[in-house]
Amino acid sequence: MKTTVINNATVEEFLEQGRMIAKLIDQGQPLPKSSTISFEDPEDLLKLLRSDTLALFRAIKERPDSVTTIAARLQRERDAVQRDILELERLGIVKIKRHHTGAEHVQLTAQKFKLDADII
Numbered sequence: 001m002k003t004t005v006i007n008n009a010t011v012e013e014f015l016e017q018g019r020m021i022a023k024l025i026d027q028g029q030p031l032p033k034s035s036t037i038s039f040e041d042p043e044d045l046l047k048l049l050r051s052d053t054l055a056l057f058r059a060i061k062e063r064p065d066s067v068t069t070i071a072a073r074l075q076r077e078r079d080a081v082q083r084d085i086l087e088l089e090r091l092g093i094v095k096i097k098r099h100h101t102g103a104e105h106v107q108l109t110a111q112k113f114k115l116d117a118d119i120i
Contacts, residue, residue, distance in 0.1 A: 002033060004093070004110040008045050008117050009038040035110070037091055045117055048091075052076070056084055057113070060094060064107035 009017075017036060024031055039045040047053075052074075059070050071081040085106055088094040093113070097105045 002035070002110040003112040003114055005034055005036045005114045005116055006045065006048070007036060007038055007115070008040065008042045011040060014038050014040075035092070037093070042117060049115075053084060053088075056081065056088070057093075057108070060106055060108055064105060066104055067106060070106060
């Protein structure tokens with residue numbers, strides 16, 4: 001099961017994690033089964049935890065679908081849901097599969113997301 005850890009970290013902590021992964025690769029060791037998304041500013045992390053964004057997470061987890069269908073299930077404007085989904089895609093939390101027909105299918109990039117944050 002792939003897990004994504006969402007945390008806040010300093011630039012140095014972020015770089016240290018990168019060095020650790022590079023060292024594992026150099027040594028031919030297996031990589032962790034989890035990935036990490038780090039925010040330097042805890043306020044940026046809190047933007048991700050808005051109630052409408054959490055509802056969007058739950059809706060995609062419950063049933064991956066098109067932006068239009070997800071927006072209808074959440075009773076939100078399609079454009080607002082599209083903006084949120086594009087931001088989540090930019091962060092690596094969701095992926096949008098684009099079919100040859102032009103249809104899009106939104107799904108989470110991991111089965112589990114773990115929040116690990118120091119507020120102060």
